[in-house]
Amino acid sequence: MRATPPTRFAYLGPEGTFAEAALSRAVASSEGARYPAPSIAAALSAVRIGDADAALVPLENSVEGSVPATMDGLADGEPLLITREVFLPVSFVLAVRPGTELPDVGSLASHPHALAQTSRRLTELLPRVVPLPIASTAEAARLVAAGKYDAAVCAPLAAERYGLTALVDDVADHPGAVTRFVLVAPPGPLPAPTGNDKTSLVAVVGDRTGALLELLREFAVRGISLTRIESRPTRERLGVYSFSLDCEGHVADARVGEALAALHRVSDDVRFLGSYPRADGRENKPLEPTSTDAAFTEASGWLADVRAGRA
Numbered sequence: 139m140r141a142t143p144p145t146r147f148a149y150l151g152p153e154g155t156f157a158e159a160a161l162s163r164a165v166a167s168s169e170g171a172r173y174p175a176p177s178i179a180a181a182l183s184a185v186r187i188g189d190a191d192a193a194l195v196p197l198e199n200s201v202e203g204s205v206p207a208t209m210d211g212l213a214d215g216e217p218l219l220i221t222r223e224v225f226l227p228v229s230f231v232l233a234v235r236p237g238t239e240l241p242d243v244g245s246l247a248s249h250p251h252a253l254a255q256t257s258r259r260l261t262e263l264l265p266r267v268v269p270l271p272i273a274s275t276a277e278a279a280r281l282v283a284a285g286k287y288d289a290a291v292c293a294p295l296a297a298e299r300y301g302l303t304a305l306v307d308d309v310a311d312h313p314g315a316v317t318r319f320v321l322v323a324p325p326g327p328l329p330a331p332t333g334n335d336k337t338s339l340v341a342v343v344g345d346r347t348g349a350l351l352e353l354l355r356e357f358a359v360r361g362i363s364l365t366r367i368e369s370r371p372t373r374e375r376l377g378v379y380s381f382s383l384d385c386e387g388h389v390a391d392a393r394v395g396e397a398l399a400a401l402h403r404v405s406d407d408v409r410f411l412g413s414y415p416r417a418d419g420r421e422n423k424p425l426e427p428t429s430t431d432a433a434f435t436e437a438s439g440w441l442a443d444v445r446a447g448r449a
């Protein structure tokens with residue numbers, strides 16, 4: 139009997155990123171093999187071309203908002219599905235080569251989200267240094283160790299991993315920041331409904347009055363609560379936007395399935411991005427009796443009777 143090959147997980151690398159820490163939370167190390175990818179786009183593309191079975195990438199942060207490379211990477215290109223979400227508290231250190239002091243720091247690099255979350259503190263500490271945005275926090279740490287930059291904003295573990303010293307601990311402007319990561323896979327069987335799920339999608343609405351209201355109405359009338367909504371440029375031309383949103387519930391739930399089908403009718407384009415267990419420690423709102431699967435089933439039965447001349 140041939141053994142099944144281990145699941146190959148790509149993550150935003152190199153070793154020591156928050157994405158790697160999030161992957162460790164999502165799947166036990168015995169569950170598969172892990173491969174660092176040099177960028178978010180590379181991690182997604184590894185899944186699309188079959189080099190990886192799933193990718194773990196950052197999606198949004200409680201301080202800085204969404205991660206455009208992931209939002210746009212999921213909205214465009216071959217479809218991918220979110221199968222899990224993972225929430226990770228993030229804290230940053232200012233890491234340098236041993237022996238470096240603050241006045242020696244002439245260059246500093248990190249992931250744009252890490253720089254955005256530490257910018258006030260960095261300006262106080264290093265007023266003359268212009269921070270450089272690069273692919274990840276751990277890549278910044280690696281390049282500091284290699285002598286390319288003097289300092290990195292990264293996880294304490296990344297500083298350790300690359301033999302750096304944490305010159306300043308906790309450099310975040312807003313303590314308690316949390317980043318939401320997602321595990322994405324090629325289209326396939328969806329995670330089973332758990333009763334506390336979320337569904338993600340992207341809808342492109344036409345340039346007409348009330349188009350956004352039409353979209354929102356499909357959720358509201360079915361008693362579905364949204365947990366995130368934001369607009370993204372479609373990159374076709376200025377003024378044409380898509381809406382990226384998450385709602386409570388699973389596409390297998392009647393209300394969510396019907397809302398998605400309605401969106402398909404009223405939008406120019408809808409991309410389903412997955413239904414997966416909610417992992418932010420919160421419970422979906424209680425349903426009105428009119429929004430339960432039982433209410434939808436009962437209503438379809440009634441309609442069938444009406445159509446058959448039985449009611």
Ligand SMILES: O=C(O)C(=O)Cc1ccccc1
Pocket residue numbers: 150154155156157158196199228249251252273274275276317
């Ligand atoms: O660069 C990393 O380590 C990442 O995983 C992306 C990121 C950057 C800053 C905050 C959270 C995630």
